[in-house]
Amino acid sequence: MRFEAIIGHEGIGSKLRAGVQSGRVAHAQLFNGPEGSGALSLALAYARYLHCQAPSEEDACGSCVSCKQYNTLQHPDLHWSFPFFKKDSSEQSMSQPFQNAWRERMLADPYFGLEEWLGAIGADKKQLFISVQEALELNRKLGLKSFQGGWKVLILWLPETMRVDTANKMLKLIEEPTDNTVMLFVSEQANQLLATIRSRVQMIQVPRLSDEDAAVGMNRRYGVDLEQARQWAHVTEGNVAAAMRMQHSGGSEVDRDLFIQWMRSCYVQETPKIVALADDFAKPGRESMKRFLLYALHMVRQCIVGNYGAQSLVRLTKSERAFAEKFAPFIHHGNALEIQQLLENAHRDIAGNVNGKLVFLDLSARVSLLLRKPA
Numbered sequence: 490m491r492f493e494a495i496i497g498h499e500g501i502g503s504k505l506r507a508g509v510q511s512g513r514v515a516h517a518q519l520f521n522g523p524e525g526s527g528a529l530s531l532a533l534a535y536a537r538y539l540h541c542q543a544p545s546e547e548d549a550c551g552s553c554v555s556c557k558q559y560n561t562l563q564h565p566d567l568h569w570s571f572p573f574f575k576k577d578s579s580e581q582s583m584s585q586p587f588q589n590a591w592r593e594r595m596l597a598d599p600y601f602g603l604e605e606w607l608g609a610i611g612a613d614k615k616q617l618f619i620s621v622q623e624a625l626e627l628n629r630k631l632g633l634k635s636f637q638g639g640w641k642v643l644i645l646w647l648p649e650t651m652r653v654d655t656a657n658k659m660l661k662l663i664e665e666p667t668d669n670t671v672m673l674f675v676s677e678q679a680n681q682l683l684a685t686i687r688s689r690v691q692m693i694q695v696p697r698l699s700d701e702d703a704a705v706g707m708n709r710r711y712g713v714d715l716e717q718a719r720q721w722a723h724v725t726e727g728n729v730a731a732a733m734r735m736q737h738s739g740g741s742e743v744d745r746d747l748f749i750q751w752m753r754s755c756y757v758q759e760t761p762k763i764v765a766l767a768d769d770f771a772k773p774g775r776e777s778m779k780r781f782l783l784y785a786l787h788m789v790r791q792c793i794v795g796n797y798g799a800q801s802l803v804r805l806t807k808s809e810r811a812f813a814e815k816f817a818p819f820i821h822h823g824n825a826l827e828i829q830q831l832l833e834n835a836h837r838d839i840a841g842n843v844n845g846k847l848v849f850l851d852l853s854a855r856v857s858l859l860l861r862k863p864a
């Protein structure tokens with residue numbers, strides 16, 4: 490990942506490079522940005538730039554020994570840490586058994602979220618964390634001499650998953666840094682970090698991407714049709730990770746089928762069926778629930794677009810369209826805003842760890858009433 494490959498955020502990139510050029514490199518920095526904003530990509534491009542042997546003002550050279558090592562993420566002075574779970578078979582709880590999976594995930598594409606990471610390591614619904622042992626190991630690694638004589642760089646993803654004892658061990662490293670060490674923390678929710686850590690790092694705020702930056706970026710980076718990319722970017726509020734998730738599941742059949750059954754059951758107020766669907770909704774885990782709610786939001790918005798006569802703007806697959814044509818008349822100016830608001834609230838509640846089934850049942854009751862509201 491070089492700066493040129495990053496979606497948007499040109500201003501942050503040039504500030505980071507200017508810092509390196511003028512020799513101002515803080516030893517502990519916190520890139521704080523929501524999922525899909527590209528904070529992890531920025532940290533990686535910055536690390537490469539720090540290690541590059543012939544950087545220009547604009548970017549790492551891409552061809553020196555160090556850059557070549559970055560091409561496979563095998564630079565000996567680049568260290569990674571991230572949330573993981575304790576494998577039953579392993580005595581210690583460390584990131585080591587997951588480093589290969591991490592490298593593969595990063596090489597495939599650094600615009601991903603916790604959902605993709607959970608999938609990559611088969612963690613399913615397990616709670617991920619960064620252990621004390623891991624922090625001790627990082628202390629040890631960063632205490633060693635650098636292999637190539639330059640910076641030792643640590644990129645630690647989601648420091649908010651550190652437990653307090655872990656965070657305190659990292660705090661020690663921040664307060665008494667080892668030689669030539671740069672620690673890059675990449676957070677989605679810096680407000681959940683210990684205040685003592687937050688106050689000791691240089692904060693780099695990475696805002697969410699604008700819809701248009703995200704859409705153009707998805708078009709260039711992944712070849713997603715620009716109009717389609719705009720749609721996903723709009724639904725996900727510029728979250729490239731979530732947008733690509735939607736692109737891949739692009740009306741995944743599971744989401745589509747659940748949505749269709751759900752809307753029918755809500756309309757006829759078939760409570761036993763709704764209760765059964767609540768299980769289907771909650772079972773696959775929190776990230777899937779969030780994705781489903783975004784999908785529902787997308788479907789509702791498509792119905793609105795269709796209802797206002799802009800058929801050419803409607804982006805639906807053939808099977809979705811067949812359902813939407815029958816369903817769209819039930820979405821109208823008298824309920825459209827409220828339904829969208831309910832879906833957004835539900836998404837926020839799920840992200841905030843509220844019980845999935847309860848959210849679904851409450852949402853269903855409210856949507857049932859709104860669907861029966863006359864136009």
Ligand SMILES: [Zn+2]
Nearest residue numbers: 541550553556
């Ligand atoms: Zn280079």
